[in-house]
Amino acid sequence: MALHFLVDSSTDAGVGDIVSLTGAEAKHAAVVRRLRVGEAVTVGDGAGVWLAGVAEEVSPARVDVRIAERVERPAPRPRIVLVQALAKGDRDELAVQAACELGVDEIVPWQASRSVSRWEGPKAVKGRERWASIVREAAKQAHRAWVPEVAAPVSTKQLAERVSSQRVLLLDPTAPERLSEIVTDGRDLVIVVGPEGGISEEELHRLTEAGAERVLLGDTVLRTSTAGPAAIAVLSVALGRW
Numbered sequence: 001m002a003l004h005f006l007v008d009s010s011t012d013a014g015v016g017d018i019v020s021l022t023g024a025e026a027k028h029a030a031v032v033r034r035l036r037v038g039e040a041v042t043v044g045d046g047a048g049v050w051l052a053g054v055a056e057e058v059s060p061a062r063v064d065v066r067i068a069e070r071v072e073r074p075a076p077r078p079r080i081v082l083v084q085a086l087a088k089g090d091r092d093e094l095a096v097q098a099a100c101e102l103g104v105d106e107i108v109p110w111q112a113s114r115s116v117s118r119w120e121g122p123k124a125v126k127g128r129e130r131w132a133s134i135v136r137e138a139a140k141q142a143h144r145a146w147v148p149e150v151a152a153p154v155s156t157k158q159l160a161e162r163v164s165s166q167r168v169l170l171l172d173p174t175a176p177e178r179l180s181e182i183v184t185d186g187r188d189l190v191i192v193v194g195p196e197g198g199i200s201e202e203e204l205h206r207l208t209e210a211g212a213e214r215v216l217l218g219d220t221v222l223r224t225s226t227a228g229p230a231a232i233a234v235l236s237v238a239l240g241r242w
Helices: 023-032 091-102 122-141 156-164 201-209 224-238
Strands: 003-006 018-022 040-044 049-058 062-072 080-085 106-110 167-171 189-193 213-215
Touching: 003 023, 003 122, 018 023, 018 049, 023 062, 040 062, 080 091, 080 224, 091 106, 091 122, 091 224, 106 122, 106 156, 156 167, 156 201, 167 201, 167 224, 189 224, 201 213
Parallel strands: 003 040, 080 106, 080 189, 167 189, 167 213
Antiparallel strands: 018 062, 040 049, 049 062
16 A cells, blocks of 8 residues: 655645655655655645655655646545543543544544543643644544544533534443444534543533433443544444445
């Protein structure tokens, strides 16, 4: 499979044109991935543009790709959104990485009441940037035409406000309905994953009062790092993506 790289902005390049990778992306291609002249590569802008071509010049400072094919891929509809509670260590980051590889379309950091990690002030900006970097690299690894957005962190109140326009599914090990049994209705599907201690009773009540649905993922209780990716896999089958 051809190596895949990202450019920082949308491109109108067509067949026969040259697209250049510079900066960190060029260095990664030349030094880390050991790209060679004549190798087939793909280039995307993270917003649907997909270019296939051949490397014509390779150096740590600049990689030129001659384009042989251009495709514009539509964004998936309905979308799958992961609301991931902040977790200690790197567990939330592991969830974000795997979710991106599995096809999530948006990731929303959630400051849940039981989150050990707290994003406040400058830490919230750095945390979002860190997640966005993880998503970008995971999207390249997975050869995705669309790079998921990492939204600003939300509170439980802000999360409840999303229920009116999207179908919000709370992963709850005590829920009566299985996630695999839901029937999709065309709305975006928002998966909510709690932190290590789970979603509190107060949060469950507030979100279900707003219209969210409690769903059971399976008979076992998964870690916060694996619950979201597992749910994305289930929904990908339901939506016909897999």
